[in-house]
Amino acid sequence: MNNEKNYMEPEPAKILKILSLGEYEKLFRLELKSEKKLGHKPLQFVKVSIPLIGEAPISVCNWQEEFFEIAVRKVGDVTNKIHTMETGETIGITGPLGNGFPIDEMRGKDLLVIAGGIGLFPARSLIHYSLANHDNFGRIIILFGTKSFDERYFPEELLNWQYRGDLELHQALDKGDARWGGHIGLITTLIPPVQINAENTCAVIVGPPIMYRFVIPELRKKNIPDTQILMSFERRMECGAGKCGRCQINGPKTTWYTCKDGPVISYADVLRLKLKEAI
Amino acid sequence: MAKPKVAIFSMACCAGCALQIVNLEEKILDLVGAIDVVEWQEGLSEKSGGNYDIAIIEGSIVTEKEAEELRKIRQTAKIVIAIGACAHTGGINCLGNHMSVEEKKSIVYDGDAGKIDGLKDAIQPRPLNAIIKVDAVVPGCPINKNELVEAVKCLLLGKKFRLPDYPVCFECALKENGCLFDLDIICLGPITRAGCEAACPSINKECNGCRGWVDDPNQNAAKDILEKYGLSIEDIKKRFEIFNAYKTEIMEKKNA
Amino acid sequence: MRFVSVNKEKFFELVNLLIKQKKERIVGVVKKDDDYIFNDLENAVELCLDYGKPTLLPPGKKYLLPRKETLLKFQNASSEIVNEAKPITLIGVHPYDLWAIKVMNAVFLSEPIDRNYAEKRKNMFIIGVDYLNPHPNSFCASIGTYEIHDGFDLLLTDIGKKYIITIDSEKGEKFIDKYIEFTKEATAIDLLFLDNAVNKAKEKYKLAMPLKKEELPKFLEDKYDNPLWTELAKKCFSCGKCNLVCPTCVCFNIEDKAELNLQEGVREREWHGCALKEFAEVAMGHNFRGKIEQRLRHRIYRKLSYTVSRYGIYGCVGCGRCINSCKAGIASPVEIIKKLNKE
Numbered sequence: 001m002n003n004e005k006n007y008m009e010p011e012p013a014k015i016l017k018i019l020s021l022g023e024y025e026k027l028f029r030l031e032l033k034s035e036k037k038l039g040h041k042p043l044q045f046v047k048v049s050i051p052l053i054g055e056a057p058i059s060v061c062n063w064q065e066e067f068f069e070i071a072v073r074k075v076g077d078v079t080n081k082i083h084t085m086e087t088g089e090t091i092g093i094t095g096p097l098g099n100g101f102p103i104d105e106m107r108g109k110d111l112l113v114i115a116g117g118i119g120l121f122p123a124r125s126l127i128h129y130s131l132a133n134h135d136n137f138g139r140i141i142i143l144f145g146t147k148s149f150d151e152r153y154f155p156e157e158l159l160n161w162q163y164r165g166d167l168e169l170h171q172a173l174d175k176g177d178a179r180w181g182g183h184i185g186l187i188t189t190l191i192p193p194v195q196i197n198a199e200n201t202c203a204v205i206v207g208p209p210i211m212y213r214f215v216i217p218e219l220r221k222k223n224i225p226d227t228q229i230l231m232s233f234e235r236r237m238e239c240g241a242g243k244c245g246r247c248q249i250n251g252p253k254t255t256w257y258t259c260k261d262g263p264v265i266s267y268a269d270v271l272r273l274k275l276k277e278a279i
Numbered sequence: 280m281a282k283p284k285v286a287i288f289s290m291a292c293c294a295g296c297a298l299q300i301v302n303l304e305e306k307i308l309d310l311v312g313a314i315d316v317v318e319w320q321e322g323l324s325e326k327s328g329g330n331y332d333i334a335i336i337e338g339s340i341v342t343e344k345e346a347e348e349l350r351k352i353r354q355t356a357k358i359v360i361a362i363g364a365c366a367h368t369g370g371i372n373c374l375g376n377h378m379s380v381e382e383k384k385s386i387v388y389d390g391d392a393g394k395i396d397g398l399k400d401a402i403q404p405r406p407l408n409a410i411i412k413v414d415a416v417v418p419g420c421p422i423n424k425n426e427l428v429e430a431v432k433c434l435l436l437g438k439k440f441r442l443p444d445y446p447v448c449f450e451c452a453l454k455e456n457g458c459l460f461d462l463d464i465i466c467l468g469p470i471t472r473a474g475c476e477a478a479c480p481s482i483n484k485e486c487n488g489c490r491g492w493v494d495d496p497n498q499n500a501a502k503d504i505l506e507k508y509g510l511s512i513e514d515i516k517k518r519f520e521i522f523n524a525y526k527t528e529i530m531e532k533k534n535a
Numbered sequence: 536m537r538f539v540s541v542n543k544e545k546f547f548e549l550v551n552l553l554i555k556q557k558k559e560r561i562v563g564v565v566k567k568d569d570d571y572i573f574n575d576l577e578n579a580v581e582l583c584l585d586y587g588k589p590t591l592l593p594p595g596k597k598y599l600l601p602r603k604e605t606l607l608k609f610q611n612a613s614s615e616i617v618n619e620a621k622p623i624t625l626i627g628v629h630p631y632d633l634w635a636i637k638v639m640n641a642v643f644l645s646e647p648i649d650r651n652y653a654e655k656r657k658n659m660f661i662i663g664v665d666y667l668n669p670h671p672n673s674f675c676a677s678i679g680t681y682e683i684h685d686g687f688d689l690l691l692t693d694i695g696k697k698y699i700i701t702i703d704s705e706k707g708e709k710f711i712d713k714y715i716e717f718t719k720e721a722t723a724i725d726l727l728f729l730d731n732a733v734n735k736a737k738e739k740y741k742l743a744m745p746l747k748k749e750e751l752p753k754f755l756e757d758k759y760d761n762p763l764w765t766e767l768a769k770k771c772f773s774c775g776k777c778n779l780v781c782p783t784c785v786c787f788n789i790e791d792k793a794e795l796n797l798q799e800g801v802r803e804r805e806w807h808g809c810a811l812k813e814f815a816e817v818a819m820g821h822n823f824r825g826k827i828e829q830r831l832r833h834r835i836y837r838k839l840s841y842t843v844s845r846y847g848i849y850g851c852v853g854c855g856r857c858i859n860s861c862k863a864g865i866a867s868p869v870e871i872i873k874k875l876n877k878e
Contacts, residue, residue: 497770500772
C-alpha cells in the first residue's frame with residue numbers, strides 16, 4: 001500500500017444543515033471532516049459516496065469559503081438515501097472534480113446565466129461567485145425558467161436577486177399559476193427581449209439536455225460569439241477521473257470526457273471538436 | 280430496527296424456487312438473522328395473517344382462487360418479489376395458452392374435469408404482474424439463489440434491485456466459455472436476460488430463455504442467427520415459447 | 536537490447552521450477568476445449584506457447600483490471616481502500632496483447648493515476664511470445680502490432696528447438712541473470728532466425744485492414760452518419776461480447792455490495808462495455824446512447840480514432856477477438872472499414 005492519493009477514496013464530510021427545496025429536492029450544507037476547505041471553482045462537482053449504497057456525481061451549488069452545499073434531487077439509490085439522512089451524519093466526498101467555469105478567460109465580461117429547472121443548482125455556484133467577485137464581471141444577468149411555481153427553488157434567494165440591484169433576474173414559468181404574476185413561457189422566450197452587448201457577453205447554459213438545443217440558436221441570433229457561449233453538461237459517471245469511459249460525449253472526430261475535460265465547454269469547442277452527441 | 284417480516288408463498292409451480300431458499304445452506308442462517316420469516320409453506324406450519332414487509336411469491340396464477348389470494352397478499356405486503364420463471368413470465372405453465380381452458384380440460388381429463396373441484400375456477404395461467412403490481416423480480420427456472428439474497432439486501436437497504444439488462448452471452452464470455460453455437464448447439468443466450476452466471480451454457484447446455492428476454496431483445500437478429508443454424512420459423516417460435524409463451528401471447532394480441 | 540537463447544525443454548524446466556518455488560502466481564496459456572485461456576499453471580506441460588487463436592479473454596485485462604475488483608471495504612460506516620496486488624508472472628502474451636497493455640497504461644497511468652492498476656502492473660512480470668501462427672481473424676500485420684520491441688520483461692521467439700529471449704527490462708535482466716544456467720547467449724545466427732521467424736509470420740496473415748491505420752481517424756470523420764451503422768444495428772444483440780473480449784476495452788461500472796448484516800460490504804468495479812444498453816443511462820432514466828447504432832459506432836470510433844486523439848495510441852490491436860466472438864458476424868473492424876471504403 002502506498003500513501004499517494006487514490007481517487008477512489010472519498011473524504012468524510014459532515015452534514016451541517018438540511019433545507020427542503022421542493023417535493024424531491026433538498027439542500028445539504030457540508031463541511032469536510034478534515035476541516036480542509038473544498039476550494040471549488042463555480043460549476044465544479046463532487047462525487048457523493050454513501051457506503052453500501054453507492055456514489056453519484058452532484059454539482060456544488062454555492063460559492064462560499066466556509067462550507068459547500070449540494071442540492072440533490074431524489075432520482076436514484078444514492079440520492080434517495082441522502083434524503084433520509086440528518087444533520088450531523090457523515091457522507092463521503094470526492095472532489096472538487098471537473099474544469100469548472102473559466103474565470104480568467106471570462107474576466108471583465110458581462111455574465112448571462114441561463115438556468116433551466118434544477119440547472120439552477122449548479123448555476124447558483126456561479127451566481128454566488130459572480131456576486132462575491134463582481135469586479136471580475138460587468139453586468140450580471142440571470143434567466144431562470146422552470147416548470148411550475150413550486151419548482152422555483154431558493155425562492156427567497158430569487159427574491160433577493162430580483163431586488164438587490166447589482167444583478168438582473170428574469171424568470172419564466174412553463175405553465176401559469178394563480179400565485180405567479182410574472183412571465184409565462186419557455187426559457188427561450190426570455191432571451192430575445194434581453195438587451196445585451198453581445199461582443200462582451202459570456203452566456204452560460206445549465207439545464208436539462210433538451211434545453212441546449214433551443215437556447216443556443218437564440219443566443220447566436222443575439223450575436224454572442226460561440227467562444228462565449230458556455231454549457232455545463234451532465235452524463236453518467238462512475239469514476240469521475242476519466243477512466244471508466246461512461247461520460248464520453250463523442251463525435252466523428254474525437255471524444256470528450258464530461259468528468260475530466262468538462263463539465264463546462266464552449267459552443268465553439270463543441271463545433272471545433274465536432275462533438276455531435278453533445279446537443 | 281425490528282427485523283422485516285417476510286412471507287413466502289407458493290402458487291402453481293413445482294416449488295423448486297422455494298427449495299432454492301432451503302438450498303442457501305450456510306447463507307440461510309445469515310438471511311434468517313436479517314429477516315423474520317413469518318409465513319412459509321415449505322418451512323413453517325403457522326400462518327401469521329398479513330402485514331408483511333416483503334412477500335416472496337413463486338408460481339403462476341392458474342385459478343380464480345389464487346388470483347384472489349394474490350390480490351390479498353398485495354394489499355397487505357409492502358414489497359412483493361416475484362421469484363422464478365412461473366411467477367415472472369408465467370413460465371412453462373403458459374405453454375398451453377393457445378388453447379382455451381375448456382379445450383385443455385377436455386383433452387387432459389377426457390370429460391371428467393367437472394368432477395374435480397380444483398378445476399372449477401381454472402383460468403388461463405398468468406404471471407403475477409398480469410394481476411398485481413410486482414416490485415422486484417428474481418427470474419429463472421429455478422432462481423439463482425445468490426440473486427435472491429442480493430434482491431433482499433437491496434430492498435432492506437432501500438436500494439432498487441436491478442436485473443442486468445444485457446444478454447446471457449456477456450456472462451458466458453466472462454466465464455471464458457467457448458460459444459455453444461460453434462458446437463452447433465442452438466442457444467437463446469443472445470436475447471435472454473443475464474444474471475444466472477450463464478449456468479446452463481457453462482455445462483454445455485443450451486439456454487432456453489428461462490429468465491425472460493432483455494428489455495428490448497433484437498428478435499429479428501435472433502431469428503437470423505437461428506435460421507442460419509438451420510432452425511425453421513416454427514422451431515424458433517417453439518424454442519422462444521418454452522418459458523416465454525405468455526409474452527408471445529401478449530405480443531400476438533397486440534399485433535392482431 | 537540483450538538476447539539469450541533457451542532450449543525448449545530447459546524453458547519448461549525453468550517454468551516448473553518457478554511453479555514449485557510458489558513465490559508468485561504463475562499464469563500461462565492453456566487449452567480449454569477448442570479455445571485457449573490464460574490460467575494458473577500447475578505444470579509447464581499445460582503451456583501452449585504456439586497457440587494461434589487468441590485467448591478468449593485478454594491477459595492484460597484479466598489480471599491488471601480483474602473483472603470484479605474490490606476498491607473499498609466498508610465496516611460500520613468506516614471505509615478503507617483495498618489495493619491488493621500479489622506478484623504474478625504471465626507466460627505467453629502475444630505482441631498484440633502487449634500493445635493492448637500499452638493502451639491500458641495510457642488510460643490508467645495518466646493523471647490521476649489509478650493506484651490499483653499501477654500496483655498490479657508493478658507486480659506483474661511478463662514473458663511474451665511472438666505470434667508466429669496467426670489466426671485467420673487476426674490482422675496484426677496490417678496495423679503493425681505483429682511485433683513489439685518493448686513493454687515486456689522477456690519475449691520468446693520460437694525458432695524450432697529453442698526460444699530466443701529478448702530482454703527488455705531491468706526485471707528481465709535480473710531474472711535471466713538469476714537463471715543464467717538455463718540459457719546461452721544468443722548467436723548472430725539465432726538473431727537471423729528470430730528476424731526470419733517474425734517476418735515469415737507477418738506474411739501469414741489472411742486478413743488486413745484496407746487502409747493504413749494512420750489514415751483511419753481522418754477517414755472516419757465523414758462516416759459518422761453513414762447508413763451502415765443502422766444496417767449493422769439490425770443484427771446486433773447489444774450483448775457486449777465485442778467489448779468483453781477486447782484487450783483495450785477497459786470501461787467499468789462501480790457498485791456497492793452489502794453483506795446480509797447490512798453493516799459491512801465492499802465497493803467493487805466490474806467490466807462494462809459501450810455496446811451494453813445501460814452504458815450511458817443516467818439515474819433519471821435518460822439514455823445518452825440509447826440506440827444500438829450509436830453504441831456500435833462508438834466502439835469502432837473508440838478503437839480506430841478516439842484513443843489516437845486522446846492518448847496518441849491505436850485502440851485496435853488487430854487480435855480479431857471481436858470477430859471470433861460476435862455471433863451476429865458484425866463486429867469486425869476490417870469488414871466495417873471495407874464497407875465504408877467501398878462507397
